[in-house]
Amino acid sequence: SQTIHQWPATLVQPVGSPLSLECTVEGTSNPNLYWYRQAAGRGLQLLFYSVGIGQISSEVPQNLSASRPQDRQFILSSKKLLLSDSGFYLCAWSDGGYAYEQYFGPGTRLTVT
Amino acid sequence: AQTVTQSQPEMSVQEAETVTLSCTYDTSENNYYLFWYKQPPSRQMILVIRQEAYKQQNATENRFSVNFQKAAKSFSLKISDSQLGDTAMYFCALQGGTSYGKLTFGQGTILTVHP
Numbered sequence: 190s191q192t193i194h195q196w197p198a199t200l201v202q203p204v205g206s207p208l209s210l211e212c213t214v215e216g217t218s219n220p221n222l223y224w225y226r227q228a229a230g231r232g233l234q235l236l237f238y239s240v241g242i243g244q245i246s247s248e249v250p251q252n253l254s255a256s257r258p259q260d261r262q263f264i265l266s267s268k269k270l271l272l273s274d275s276g277f278y279l280c281a282w283s284d285g286g287y288a289y290e291q292y293f294g295p296g297t298r299l300t301v302t
Numbered sequence: 303a304q305t306v307t308q309s310q311p312e313m314s315v316q317e318a319e320t321v322t323l324s325c326t327y328d329t330s331e332n333n334y335y336l337f338w339y340k341q342p343p344s345r346q347m348i349l350v351i352r353q354e355a356y357k358q359q360n361a362t363e364n365r366f367s368v369n370f371q372k373a374a375k376s377f378s379l380k381i382s383d384s385q386l387g388d389t390a391m392y393f394c395a396l397q398g399g400t401s402y403g404k405l406t407f408g409q410g411t412i413l414t415v416h417p
Contacts, residue, residue: 221402221403223403223404223405225405230410231409231410232306232308232393232407232408232409232410233347233393233405233407234407235404235405235406238402238403238404240402246402248404277345279347281347283403285403289335289397289402289403290349290352291349291403291405292349293346293347295344295345295346296345296346
């Protein structure tokens with residue numbers, strides 16, 4: 190069966206510090222991968238998606254970036270965090286199958302202080 | 303651009319009763335999919351139900367069913383026999399047929415089931 194992991198689960202970082210969040214998927218190959226951000230009490234906003242290694246599409250201009258160095262690894266990064274980067278970050282994958290149904294990871298709660 | 307609107311920030315229901323959550327959407331695509339996701343306090347996103355736009359028949363999954371009105375661009379979720387475990391935030395989401403699976407979410411409805 191397929192599983193998706195995210196780490197860390199919780200992170201507190203000062204403004205201006207770098208960021209690296211990691212997502213890995215097991216049990217499937219060549220998945221579509223997605224990064225979403227959920228601000229407090231609000232819906233999810235798609236940040237990046239990837240349909241293959243090295244292929245990244247950005248949905249929202251910001252100081253975040255994403256990379257996909259391996260087939261089942263998706264990384265969200267920032268060189269300098271802003272207060273507005275605080276939120277709950279969710280990674281998801283789909284196999285491009287029925288309705289591109291997406292499966293979500295457990296998320297990372299990021300607080301920028 | 304696609305939009306999804308959930309006009310009910312919060313709802314409450316008594317255990318064993320029925321509740322309906324509303325969702326409207328807008329898209330220019332002819333082929334698309336609609337989803338309801340549940341996010342309990344653990345914050346794990348769980349797929350509740352999905353609907354293909356080309357299907358006229360409303361989707362049903364056990365106690366969960368939808369009322370899909372394509373012309374009105376409305377997609378409501380009905381939960382029957384509500385249980386305490388249904389307490390969660392519910393999100394309506396839209397996926398365009400040519401969008402590589404990208405989801406556009408509504409702002410969510412917090413549902414509380416009271417004993």
